[in-house]
Amino acid sequence: MKNAILISVVAGAALLVACASAPKRVESLEQARTDVQTLSQEPLAAEAASRELAAARSSLHAAEAALEKGDRDDVEHFSYVASRQAQTGQARVSEAEARKQVTQAEADRNRVLLEARTRDAEQATAQARSAQAEAQSAQAAAQSAQADAIAARAQAADMQKSLEELQAKQTERGMVLTLSDVLFDTGAATLKPGADLALGRVAQFMAQNTDTKVIIEGHADSRGSDSYNEDLSRRRAQAVRDTLASRGITGDRVEAIGRGEGFPVASNETRAGQQQNRRVEIIFSDQAGRFAQGVTGTMR
Amino acid sequence: MSAQLRLSGVIAVGFIVAGCASAPPRPTEDMTRARTLIEQAEKAGAQRYAAVELESARDKLRQADDASKDGKQEIANARAAEAVADAELASARATSGEARRAADELRKGNETLRQETERSSPTNPNP
Numbered sequence: 001m002k003n004a005i006l007i008s009v010v011a012g013a014a015l016l017v018a019c020a021s022a023p024k025r026v027e028s029l030e031q032a033r034t035d036v037q038t039l040s041q042e043p044l045a046a047e048a049a050s051r052e053l054a055a056a057r058s059s060l061h062a063a064e065a066a067l068e069k070g071d072r073d074d075v076e077h078f079s080y081v082a083s084r085q086a087q088t089g090q091a092r093v094s095e096a097e098a099r100k101q102v103t104q105a106e107a108d109r110n111r112v113l114l115e116a117r118t119r120d121a122e123q124a125t126a127q128a129r130s131a132q133a134e135a136q137s138a139q140a141a142a143q144s145a146q147a148d149a150i151a152a153r154a155q156a157a158d159m160q161k162s163l164e165e166l167q168a169k170q171t172e173r174g175m176v177l178t179l180s181d182v183l184f185d186t187g188a189a190t191l192k193p194g195a196d197l198a199l200g201r202v203a204q205f206m207a208q209n210t211d212t213k214v215i216i217e218g219h220a221d222s223r224g225s226d227s228y229n230e231d232l233s234r235r236r237a238q239a240v241r242d243t244l245a246s247r248g249i250t251g252d253r254v255e256a257i258g259r260g261e262g263f264p265v266a267s268n269e270t271r272a273g274q275q276q277n278r279r280v281e282i283i284f285s286d287q288a289g290r291f292a293q294g295v296t297g298t299m300r
Numbered sequence: 301m302s303a304q305l306r307l308s309g310v311i312a313v314g315f316i317v318a319g320c321a322s323a324p325p326r327p328t329e330d331m332t333r334a335r336t337l338i339e340q341a342e343k344a345g346a347q348r349y350a351a352v353e354l355e356s357a358r359d360k361l362r363q364a365d366d367a368s369k370d371g372k373q374e375i376a377n378a379r380a381a382e383a384v385a386d387a388e389l390a391s392a393r394a395t396s397g398e399a400r401r402a403a404d405e406l407r408k409g410n411e412t413l414r415q416e417t418e419r420s421s422p423t424n425p426n427p
Contacts, residue, residue, distance in 0.1 A: 052392075073378070077378045077381070077382065080382055080385070081381055081382060081385045084382070084385035084386060084388070084389050085385055085388075085389075087389050088385070088388050088389045088392045091389065091392035091393045091395070091396045092392055092396070094396040094399075094400070095392070095395050095396035095399045095400075098396060098399035098400040098402070098403045099399055099403075101400075101403035101406075101407070102399065102402055102403045102406055105403060105406035105407050105409075105410055106406065108410050109406065109409070109410050109413060112410060112413050112414050112417060113413070113417075115417070116417035119417075
């Protein structure tokens with residue numbers, strides 16, 4: 001029986017102890033402690049919520065004091081206020097974070113715009129550079145064309161000089177070399193040895209100026225029939241062509257034509273005039289193979 | 301001290317007590333403040349960002365009014381102080397909500413801007 005009494009006393013004491021420690025576990029106070037603790041650990045709290053943190057700490061302090069005094073209503077009241085103040089501080093921290101993000105976003109926006117402008121400017125510079133390069137290249141092309149023209153004129157002048165050395169004459173049909181009657185056997189289409197020297201120089205000239213062409217025209221005086229004269233003049237022209245061919249000047253650069261008696265250069269009334277009319281003319285193209293206006297033949 | 305004098309003292313005290321009881325309940329400083337802060341919170345957009353806290357502030361202010369009418373000044377003060385804390389929280393949440401919305405909009409705007417400027421970048425042959 002004594003044991004039973006002892007047990008109930010101990011149990012009662014244990015209950016009393018439990019009751020005494022119970023107020024320490026007021027839920028709203030626990031919440032307030034947690035809220036104040038959370039806010040105090042925010043990195044931005046000192047900057048953005050110092051007033052709210054101080055107020056919340058003060059209220060929490062009042063709640064703890066009320067707990068000591070056993071005033072449950074005040075514990076609830078101050079814990080509630082402390083929690084609200086801490087949460088208000090939390091909202092201020094969140095606002096400050098958002099404002100920093102706004103500042104950052106505005107800086108980002110300016111950076112993006114600046115980058116875009118820089119890109120546009122670089123693009124414009126590149127385009128300007130490319131246009132400049134094109135202009136320079138066009139200028140170079142023009143200079144090169146001018147140089148080509150100068151070279152062509154020089155070549156034409158050289159050719160002219162060479163042809164003059166061949167004793168070709170400048171006429172309105174271009175440069176024309178006349179092989180006189182005395183270089184042919186009388187009434188025949190065979191060349192005398194003296195013609196070899198002149199035709200050798202013509203062949204050499206054409207070998208050096210590879211684009212030049214010649215039209216070889218045979219002419220006769222008024223003696224004899226037209227058909228005879230035409231035939232003879234053609235055969236003489238062909239003889240000249242064959243001689244050039246034997247010296248390596250191919251047929252596509254040489255055309256032989258018999259003109260007969262229709263194109264005299266002197267009077268047929270005198271023997272001297274007749275002799276001048278019996279002739280072979282070699283008409284030279286320019287350095288590009290073009291003949292002057294008025295020259296007839298299948299090559300032009 | 302005479303019995304008469306003692307009686308007059310009792311009557312005087314009775315008048316004073318009666319006077320206090322019959323005077324209209326004066327709003328406490330915290331109640332006035334709570335009202336002002338609730339209005340500010342409403343203007344800041346608390347209805348949108350912190351409806352629960354705003355309603356709690358209004359509820360606490362009503363409780364403070366009721367307590368004040370019943371002459372329970374201490375309770376009125378406590379509820380008014382809680383209403384103040386609620387209203388301040390509602391205001392702060394509204395302000396931070398607006399700030400976060402502004403930040404989000406700027407971020408989205410930047411994203412659009414970035415896409416647009418990258419679309420017209422020199423990698424595009426026909427800008």
